[in-house]
Amino acid sequence: MTIEELERKFQDRIDAEEKIEAKDWMPEEYRKTLIRQISQHAHSEVVGMLPEGNWVTRAPNLKRKAILLAKIQDEAGHGLYLYSAAETLGVERDSLIDDLHSGKAKYSSIFNYPAISWADMGAIGWLVDGAAIMNQVALCRTSYGPYARAMVRICKEESFHQRQGYDILLSLSRGNAAQKRMCQDAINRWWWPSLMMFGPNDAHSPHSAQSMKWKIKRVSNDELRQRFVDMTVPQCEILGMKLPDDKLKWNPERGHYDFGEIDWSEFNNVLKGNGPCNKERLADRLNAHLDGAWVREAAMAHSEKRARRTA
Amino acid sequence: MIPKDHLFDFMLIHADTSLIISQRLSEWCGHGPVLEQDMAMTNLALDHIGRARLLYQYASELENAGRSEDELAFLRDELDYKNLLLAEYPNTDFAFTVTRQFFLDAFYIDLLDKLSGSADSRLAHIANKSLKETQYHYKWSSDWMIRLGDGTEISHEKVQNAVDRLWEYTGEIFQPAECELGMMEAGVAPSYEELSDSWHQRVNSVLAEATLKKPQSTWQQKGGKTGHHTEHLGYLLAEMQYMQRAYPGLDW
Amino acid sequence: MKNWPLFEIFIRSKNGLDHRHVGSLHAADAEMAIENARDVYTRRMEGVSIWVVESKNITASDPSEAEALFEPAMDKIYRHPTFYDLPDELKHM
Numbered sequence: 001m002t003i004e005e006l007e008r009k010f011q012d013r014i015d016a017e018e019k020i021e022a023k024d025w026m027p028e029e030y031r032k033t034l035i036r037q038i039s040q041h042a043h044s045e046v047v048g049m050l051p052e053g054n055w056v057t058r059a060p061n062l063k064r065k066a067i068l069l070a071k072i073q074d075e076a077g078h079g080l081y082l083y084s085a086a087e088t089l090g091v092e093r094d095s096l097i098d099d100l101h102s103g104k105a106k107y108s109s110i111f112n113y114p115a116i117s118w119a120d121m122g123a124i125g126w127l128v129d130g131a132a133i134m135n136q137v138a139l140c141r142t143s144y145g146p147y148a149r150a151m152v153r154i155c156k157e158e159s160f161h162q163r164q165g166y167d168i169l170l171s172l173s174r175g176n177a178a179q180k181r182m183c184q185d186a187i188n189r190w191w192w193p194s195l196m197m198f199g200p201n202d203a204h205s206p207h208s209a210q211s212m213k214w215k216i217k218r219v220s221n222d223e224l225r226q227r228f229v230d231m232t233v234p235q236c237e238i239l240g241m242k243l244p245d246d247k248l249k250w251n252p253e254r255g256h257y258d259f260g261e262i263d264w265s266e267f268n269n270v271l272k273g274n275g276p277c278n279k280e281r282l283a284d285r286l287n288a289h290l291d292g293a294w295v296r297e298a299a300m301a302h303s304e305k306r307a308r309r310t311a
Numbered sequence: 312m313i314p315k316d317h318l319f320d321f322m323l324i325h326a327d328t329s330l331i332i333s334q335r336l337s338e339w340c341g342h343g344p345v346l347e348q349d350m351a352m353t354n355l356a357l358d359h360i361g362r363a364r365l366l367y368q369y370a371s372e373l374e375n376a377g378r379s380e381d382e383l384a385f386l387r388d389e390l391d392y393k394n395l396l397l398a399e400y401p402n403t404d405f406a407f408t409v410t411r412q413f414f415l416d417a418f419y420i421d422l423l424d425k426l427s428g429s430a431d432s433r434l435a436h437i438a439n440k441s442l443k444e445t446q447y448h449y450k451w452s453s454d455w456m457i458r459l460g461d462g463t464e465i466s467h468e469k470v471q472n473a474v475d476r477l478w479e480y481t482g483e484i485f486q487p488a489e490c491e492l493g494m495m496e497a498g499v500a501p502s503y504e505e506l507s508d509s510w511h512q513r514v515n516s517v518l519a520e521a522t523l524k525k526p527q528s529t530w531q532q533k534g535g536k537t538g539h540h541t542e543h544l545g546y547l548l549a550e551m552q553y554m555q556r557a558y559p560g561l562d563w
Numbered sequence: 564m565k566n567w568p569l570f571e572i573f574i575r576s577k578n579g580l581d582h583r584h585v586g587s588l589h590a591a592d593a594e595m596a597i598e599n600a601r602d603v604y605t606r607r608m609e610g611v612s613i614w615v616v617e618s619k620n621i622t623a624s625d626p627s628e629a630e631a632l633f634e635p636a637m638d639k640i641y642r643h644p645t646f647y648d649l650p651d652e653l654k655h656m
Contacts, residue, residue: 024626049341049349056337060554060563061381062330062367065337066360070606072340073353077603080346084587087569093589094566118554118563150586157607171563178558284342292344294469295405298462299591300565305461306592345567347588347599354602451598458591 014215019145022088030214033207034144035089036105037216039096042082044108045075047100047281051115052124060118067164068121074161078154085146101286108132109267110193112275119172119179119186125165127187127194127232133158134228135198143215166235173239187236188244195259196267198225229257313431313497319373320393320490321500323383324536326366327394330384331544332415333359334551335402344405351451355412358444365437385555389548390538393488397480399535399544403473406459406466410473413452417513418484418506419445425501434499453517460521467522474518475526482531485510491536570596571621572604573614582614593617 001009006025013020020026049072056072059065083093099105110128115121136158139151172183199205199221211217229248236243247260270278336356343349367380397415402408423445426438459470485507487495494500518525534540554563567589573582585604590596596615604610624632640646649656 021626023623046341046346053341056340057334057550058553060558060561062360062364062384064563066357066364069337069340069353069357069360073350073357073606076341076346076350076353077606080350080588080603081586083346087587092566153586168563175561179561288342288344291342292348292405294463294465295344295348295459296567296591298466299458299595300567301466302458302462303592303595345589347590347603350602351599354606447601454595454598 014143020143021145031089035086035091038082038086038147040106042079043100043105045079047107047111049075050281050284051111054115055121071161074157081150081153085150088146109270110197111281112270112278113193114276117182119182122165122168123186123190125161126169127190129161129165131194131197131228134224138219141218169239184241187241191244195225195262226256229259233257313499314493315373317490317493319370321494322366322370324393326363327392328398329359329363331394332398334547338402355448362441369433385552389545393536396483396532396535396541399541399547401543406469406473409452409455410477413456414481416445416449416452417510420449421506421509429499456517457521460523471523474523478526479532483533483535486533488536567591569618570615571618572600574604574610575612576609577611
């Protein structure tokens with residue numbers, strides 16, 4: 001078969017909602033797009049452990065400490081499921097991690113913001129995980145089988161993440177003045193970066209059209225962002241807190257909330273490496289990897305020794 | 312019948328040890344040598360937090376003075392923490408973390424086994440649940456002792472160094488505090504001599520398989536059980552107690 | 564340095580059911596792979612038994628031969644009970 005025929009057959013399968021599996025023929029560009037997107041997603045989970053990890057040792061009580069730790073551990077698991085999905089495409093996890101450390105691969109910019117108060121644990125769970133779930137639910141139907149299955153597993157586990165975050169804020173919102181203040185402050189800081197998580201407006205999204213055609217991506221950036229805003233506004237009202245946007249208003253004609261313009265220059269700058277924590281996050285990951293090298297080597301050396309002895 | 316204050320102090324030794332070791336283990340979260348082991352250490356930390364909570368809850372009921380599990384965990388002075396010194400030793404590196412865990416697990420695996428048959432049904436229940444966790448922890452830590460000891464030259468050197476350095480904190484485990492003597496007398500706690508023998512057997516056999524040398528020095532530090540800690544604990548508590556101290560008496 | 568090899572993980576969620584493929588992970592050897600699988604894939608009581616196999620030891624059928632492998636079964640509808648139109652009086656068969 002010629003490449004054109006293979007490509008046409010491939011697109012027919014996608015159009016028929018057939019899942020693509022690891023060993024199936026796929027266009028090189030489809031494979032590359034998936035590797036880029038899945039690994040970026042995996043890196044985000046792993047880097048995402050850091051801002052919350054910052055508060056595990058200072059959690060205000062034993063119950064919250066256990067919940068937070070379990071939640072961050074889930075993120076490690078999600079990173080692992082995703083690396084595992086990427087590896088079905090013929091890349092090694094280590095080379096993906098090298099790309100993260102060299103700056104060649106990206107991760108979600110949201111994790112370049114600092115987690116400076118306990119309320120941030122609530123805001124991250126509610127807003128950041130909330131935004132991530134929007135995206136992830138849509139990805140459960142993505143065309144690549146191993147990716148879709150990883151997303152289904154992740155979505156199942158994520159459902160407690162957002163709830164625990166909201167629960168933290170709920171406690172704060174019913175607390176004293178200091179607690180309410182930290183609650184509102186965290187919402188103020190995390191709201192706009194959460195909206196940025198959905199990526200550039202559709203008109204400026206470089207990879208979107210082809211990804212939609214291949215059904216890697218199923219819902220556009222702007223549509224997901226709108227869904228998120230519509231979902232979040234009433235939740236914020238229950239908290240009795242304010243979202244930091246004067247233009248936020250119900251639009252009965254559209255049947256959606258209108259909201260203000262995102263500061264795209266901030267978005268682009270954080271993406272470029274100028275966020276408050278870009279350097280720390282990357283250095284933390286790199287150090288963990290370098291400091292762990294002798295451990296990984298030792299385990300390998302030991303298992304080889306043992307294999308030789310029993311041979 | 313076990314005197315209540317002995318039982319209370321005994322709960323605190325082990326609740327504090329679990330809490331402090333979980334605090335140390337949780338410092339690894341996001342920084343492990345490989346993702347799979349990051350998760351493994353978090354599981355250890357979670358088991359220990361869970362155990363600390365059960366023990367504090369029981370201690371709180373025994374004390375019957377209205378102090379909650381969180382007040383016991385977060386609002387005591389350093390002098391009142393009774394954890395083993397070993398638990399508070401800083402993570403340092405993976406070899407220290409594994410060695411610290413192994414020395415503790417090799418003790419708890421036998422202690423919990425004995426306590427799970429205790430006449431105090433509440434304690435027996437907690438011990439029984441904890442024993443299953445510790446059996447897994449022990450497998451994890453002893454496997455890693457062997458992998459690191461019998462791995463590369465570098466790993467061998469690092470883990471031998473950790474064994475040598477941490478050795479002086481192991482003797483304290485078997486020097487019974489007053490409450491432990493009381494528990495022994497009441498037939499609740501096993502003999503610490505027996506526990507020590509069993510611990511040495513386990514350690515000998517794992518160190519041998521790991522091609523590691525058992526330290527010869529006999530001098531041992533003490534003080535954990537009576538509230539006299541290393542300089543490390545103060546910093547750990549300052550961090551851990553921060554929220555409770557800064558915002559006392561609130562719900563979170 | 565040689566990286567830890569990749570293992571495929573299969574989990575039996577409860578007795579009476581088959582082991583099912585759940586994903587993969589890295590480990591220095593099979594024994595560690597089981598421990599890692601326990602920590603990675605059974606955090607929510609998902610399993611009662613774990614199988615691990617090094618990924619390189621799995622031989623998979625070639626998708627381009629899928630038609631030759633599987634389509635010949637398609638016209639053998641007489642293998643399925645619904646093929647047989649039996650009288651209604653015959654309740655259970």
